[in-house]
Amino acid sequence: MGKCVYLDYAATTPTDPRVSKAMQPYFFKKFGNASSIYALGQEAKSSIEDARSAVASFLGARQEEIIFTSGGTESDNLAIKGVAFALQKKGNHIITTAIEHHAVSGTCAFLQKMGFKITFVGVDKEGLVSPEDIGKEISDKTILISVMHANNEIGTIQPIAEIGRIAREKGICFHSDAVQTVGHIPVNVQELNVDLLSFSGHKFYGPKGVGALYVRKGTRIESLLHGGDQENNRRASTYNTPGIVGMAKAIELCRENMGQEAKFQSSLRDRLIREVPRKISETRLNGHALRRLPNNANFSIKYIEGESILLNLDLAGIACSTGSACTSTSLEPSHVLLAIGLPHEIAHGSLRITLGRWTKEADIDYLLETLPKIVKKLRAMSPLYDKK
Ligand code: PLP
Numbered sequence: 001m002g003k004c005v006y007l008d009y010a011a012t013t014p015t016d017p018r019v020s021k022a023m024q025p026y027f028f029k030k031f032g033n034a035s036s037i038y039a040l041g042q043e044a045k046s047s048i049e050d051a052r053s054a055v056a057s058f059l060g061a062r063q064e065e066i067i068f069t070s071g072g073t074e075s076d077n078l079a080i081k082g083v084a085f086a087l088q089k090k091g092n093h094i095i096t097t098a099i100e101h102h103a104v105s106g107t108c109a110f111l112q113k114m115g116f117k118i119t120f121v122g123v124d125k126e127g128l129v130s131p132e133d134i135g136k137e138i139s140d141k142t143i144l145i146s147v148m149h150a151n152n153e154i155g156t157i158q159p160i161a162e163i164g165r166i167a168r169e170k171g172i173c174f175h176s177d178a179v180q181t182v183g184h185i186p187v188n189v190q191e192l193n194v195d196l197l198s199f200s201g202h203k204f205y206g207p208k209g210v211g212a213l214y215v216r217k218g219t220r221i222e223s224l225l226h227g228g229d230q231e232n233n234r235r236a237s238t239y240n241t242p243g244i245v246g247m248a249k250a251i252e253l254c255r256e257n258m259g260q261e262a263k264f265q266s267s268l269r270d271r272l273i274r275e276v277p278r279k280i281s282e283t284r285l286n287g288h289a290l291r292r293l294p295n296n297a298n299f300s301i302k303y304i305e306g307e308s309i310l311l312n313l314d315l316a317g318i319a320c321s322t323g324s325a326c327t328s329t330s331l332e333p334s335h336v337l338l339a340i341g342l343p344h345e346i347a348h349g350s351l352r353i354t355l356g357r358w359t360k361e362a363d364i365d366y367l368l369e370t371l372p373k374i375v376k377k378l379r380a381m382s383p384l385y386d387k388k
Helices: 017-026 039-059 072-086 102-113 131-137 160-169 241-279 306-315 335-339 361-381
Strands: 066-069 093-097 117-121 142-146 173-177 196-200 211-215 283-285 296-301 350-354
Touching: 017 241, 039 066, 039 241, 066 072, 072 102, 072 142, 072 173, 072 196, 072 211, 093 102, 102 117, 117 131, 131 160, 160 173, 241 283, 241 296, 241 361, 306 350, 306 361
Parallel strands: 093 117, 093 142, 142 173, 173 196
Antiparallel strands: 066 211, 196 211, 283 296, 296 350
């Protein structure tokens, strides 16, 4: 492989070598099943409980409020279907937003087919959800509100604490998908007033295939996986000991480094926000100028297709994204960009650049040198571009 400048950390992050080292003993030496009563099993169980305690304290939660899962998608499914099935006698109405990840919107669409009523609240042109708009949709049938902490495409950070306050006043369960924020900006379940919170190891330098759901004590959820009595009967299946240990190690590293990493990444992000529109005409920043993830810059570049930019960047050794990774094979424009009011043709020309632990100033130099040349070449071929 030639040059590789990785600028797609929101899709996934490399597993930190300190994380894989911490996981290593649990594949062969400490391989026991954590449900077994002999020493080898109990050793695994004790490592899992240490991991649970580290994860819980990072989020301001109690140990018994953390359920380990296989990732963000499962956590979102467990939160939303779990509450919907547990409270269906009380009501059948769920409020969410128009810009959620498919793990949330797809789960809601599934519930809609089963007879639940779903309200998708819109956002403003910077991608912000208004707590008042959420409040206005609440009825005596509402059982759950689900709003993501930060958007995976445009990076806008939502007013979660305010929405949580409204939900709590009305006695409604409140879930937030924090897959893009845990490990990147402070996330405290008490300050955010959430009852359920999803996150995923591979987004903060942990391994893939492990995540967790925070469930506030007293919140009723129906389990989705039936079988053994793991996780207090709330999620059956043999414990993924290496994954859980690895995610806890990743959290420990984020606890130490998050502040300075966010500071450095936001300085690189701000350089992109300043320089991309200066070097390339008719470009707009998507998402909120200030309330945004420290590592996210998302631009719409008029007259060309996002896919063509990506392919040309790839040839130059740069990995970026258009829309989210899960939809990058679909030619439909991103639902998030449409929700912030972009017309189809502009939504098609979007580029998401996301930074991380190993991003260097030189990577940004290279992108800023390469991207304008690619755009110039593509625009010269575009029938939409006025080549005067
Ligand atoms: N929610 C958001 C906001 C995401 O960005 C992602 C992953 O892209 C997910 C959920 C799904 O997480 P996972 O890949 O761990 O299933």
